[in-house]
Amino acid sequence: MSETAIVESPRLLPGLIAGRKAAIALDHVSKWYGEVVAVSDVSFGVSPGVTALLGPNGAGKSTLLKLMAGLLSASSGTISILGQPARGDTNAYRRLGLVPEQEYIYPYLTGREFVRLNALLQRLSDPDAATARAIHLVEMETAADRKLGGYSKGMRQRIKVAAALVHDPDVLLMDEPLNGTDPVQRAGLITLIRALGDAGKTVLVSSHVLVEVERFAENILVIVNGKLAAAGDYRAIREKIDTHPHAVSIRASDPRRLAAALLVEPTTRSIRFERDERIVAETSDVRTFYRIIPALARQANIRLHEIQPADESLTSVFAYLVER
Amino acid sequence: MTGELFWRPFPILALTVRQFLGGKAIRVVVALSLIPCAFAGIYLLNRDVATAEEFLFDAIFLNLMAPTLLPILVLILATAALGNEVEDRTLPYLTLKPISRLRIVLEKLAGILVVVIPAVSAGLALTYLLVVGSDLGQSTRLLWSMLAASALGAIASASIFLAVSLIIPRALLTGIIYTFVWESLLGRFLPGVRVVSVRHYTQSIFVQLFDEPSVTIANVTSLRASILTVLGIVIVSVAVATWRLRRMNLE
Numbered sequence: 001m002s003e004t005a006i007v008e009s010p011r012l013l014p015g016l017i018a019g020r021k022a023a024i025a026l027d028h029v030s031k032w033y034g035e036v037v038a039v040s041d042v043s044f045g046v047s048p049g050v051t052a053l054l055g056p057n058g059a060g061k062s063t064l065l066k067l068m069a070g071l072l073s074a075s076s077g078t079i080s081i082l083g084q085p086a087r088g089d090t091n092a093y094r095r096l097g098l099v100p101e102q103e104y105i106y107p108y109l110t111g112r113e114f115v116r117l118n119a120l121l122q123r124l125s126d127p128d129a130a131t132a133r134a135i136h137l138v139e140m141e142t143a144a145d146r147k148l149g150g151y152s153k154g155m156r157q158r159i160k161v162a163a164a165l166v167h168d169p170d171v172l173l174m175d176e177p178l179n180g181t182d183p184v185q186r187a188g189l190i191t192l193i194r195a196l197g198d199a200g201k202t203v204l205v206s207s208h209v210l211v212e213v214e215r216f217a218e219n220i221l222v223i224v225n226g227k228l229a230a231a232g233d234y235r236a237i238r239e240k241i242d243t244h245p246h247a248v249s250i251r252a253s254d255p256r257r258l259a260a261a262l263l264v265e266p267t268t269r270s271i272r273f274e275r276d277e278r279i280v281a282e283t284s285d286v287r288t289f290y291r292i293i294p295a296l297a298r299q300a301n302i303r304l305h306e307i308q309p310a311d312e313s314l315t316s317v318f319a320y321l322v323e324r
Numbered sequence: 325m326t327g328e329l330f331w332r333p334f335p336i337l338a339l340t341v342r343q344f345l346g347g348k349a350i351r352v353v354v355a356l357s358l359i360p361c362a363f364a365g366i367y368l369l370n371r372d373v374a375t376a377e378e379f380l381f382d383a384i385f386l387n388l389m390a391p392t393l394l395p396i397l398v399l400i401l402a403t404a405a406l407g408n409e410v411e412d413r414t415l416p417y418l419t420l421k422p423i424s425r426l427r428i429v430l431e432k433l434a435g436i437l438v439v440v441i442p443a444v445s446a447g448l449a450l451t452y453l454l455v456v457g458s459d460l461g462q463s464t465r466l467l468w469s470m471l472a473a474s475a476l477g478a479i480a481s482a483s484i485f486l487a488v489s490l491i492i493p494r495a496l497l498t499g500i501i502y503t504f505v506w507e508s509l510l511g512r513f514l515p516g517v518r519v520v521s522v523r524h525y526t527q528s529i530f531v532q533l534f535d536e537p538s539v540t541i542a543n544v545t546s547l548r549a550s551i552l553t554v555l556g557i558v559i560v561s562v563a564v565a566t567w568r569l570r571r572m573n574l575e
Contacts, residue, residue, distance in 0.1 A: 071573065072575075073573060108345075123423075
């Protein structure tokens with residue numbers, strides 16, 4: 001990657017670490033459709049390496065990726081990719097790849113033909129070698145000569161990744177690439193995403209699954225309701241998420257005694273009784289809380305039937321981040 | 325047709341042809357192209373209504389192919405060529421590449437013509453053979469005039485419908501209404517509409533190429549003016565399609 005193309009941001013954009021340069025920079029970007037605001041005044045920078053764009057469904061992740069790829073024009077604000085405006089210059093696509101979210105791809109082409117089409121449109125000098133290399137990267141050699149119409153969702157995801165990687169781009173935008181993949185396919189793609197980041201590529205991966213993200217990204221950008229809710233180091237944000245009040249539902253043989261034991265613990269904020277021997281405890285430190293429950297139950301000779309998060313949907317976690 | 329010869333220099337053209345050959349549209353196009361043959365069969369049952377030549381230029385070309393069949397055939401493919409890519413959200417695979425929007429439009433246009441012109445030509449040639457089969461010694465000027473005029477008409481219609489498909493969401497329906505109301509119905513009765521329809525120039529090109537004094541249409545336009553008009557239609561339509569492709573938001 002040529003260093004000259006990566007712009008020194010005039011100010012430190014959210015998501016950027018001091019001293020690092022932005023391969024992708026969004027400055028006060030908004031996108032609205034009539035009265036509906038899809039993206040609202042978002043500014044962030046993305047440096048080389050893997051960054052996750054995290055948020056619940058409908059938060060505006062896909063819109064942001066399309067804005068960055070130049071598929072959509074921003075209603076206001078500026079977007080630059082490797083120092084160039086995101087929309088207008090088709091030559092910029094030599095260094096940019098996009099894995100779109102939609103599943104449909106030309107069903108009448110084979111996987112190899114589809115990847116090769118992308119290689120030909122990139123005007124690569126040896127499209128066949130580039131196609132073979134990209135198919136190898138996503139481990140799709142055995143299915144490459146089958147029609148795309150017969151591919152499973154996970155296979156389509158992988159062949160889309162191959163098509164986006166065929167020209168070895170410096171910047172790769174991936175819209176929910178792990179959706180529909182089985183555990184083996186997911187592990188393979190995560191390894192590939194990490195390898196691309198380690199090789200100095202700028203990889204931005206959207207996801208709505210919090211626990212998935214920690215497997216490939218060090219930096220995360222959290223988007224909720226079209227706004228940037230948090231940006232930066234994964235662990236720091238995860239800590240914020242972990243320390244926000246979580247509700248845990250517990251079903252036990254003697255809920256009253258268990259509640260009394262839990263209330264002594266400093267991590268417990270409140271407890272309410274539900275039906276069917278169930279209590280819901282609110283805690284400020286969910287990880288510690290989960291660790292102490294079995295010990296407390298054992299000491300008090302209480303049998304635990306079930307422990308599960310009562311509110312740990314991503315939406316509530318993200319909503320919490322927005323409120324801060 | 326979609327072999328290496330096409331793929332390497334013209335990948336979008338090759339993709340478009342594959343798209344047509346792999347879908348339902350091609351079956352409809354082939355079936356519609358053979359309609360003149362069905363008319364020829366009916367004519368052969370009763371040859372007294374017209375001479376073979378009259379039947380071919382009047383019933384088949386001037387009244388069936390130019391005003392209705394040709395625009396419908398072109399419409400089916402032209403609205404699918406880019407319209408389906410928009411609808412299926414596959415257009416980013418073409419637009420997120422270091423190639424000009426003009427090239428995308430031109431290759432898509434060529435893809436339509438590579439399929440529609442042979443289909444129309446085959447239908448017309450077969451009809452011609454059915455009707456004059458027993459008299460092959462006759463001049464083939466009528467056939468070549470029909471083929472050349474329909475090819476130029478197809479080029480003009482395809483470029484218009486390709487541009488329209490990027491502007492109007494229900495381009496196929498709009499095109500069908502346009503063909504039946506404007507080209508077929510109003511074009512016959514209103515002189516003003518006549519000269520601003522592709523049908524008029526397709527018919528004029530045919531009349532001028534056939535060059536038979538007894539065969540003409542109202543307000544016939546010269547060959548040169550007709551060809552220049554077709555060229556003008558193509559340039560404007562391609563420019564509009566390219567501009568639209570550059571400006572449009574792809575969801």
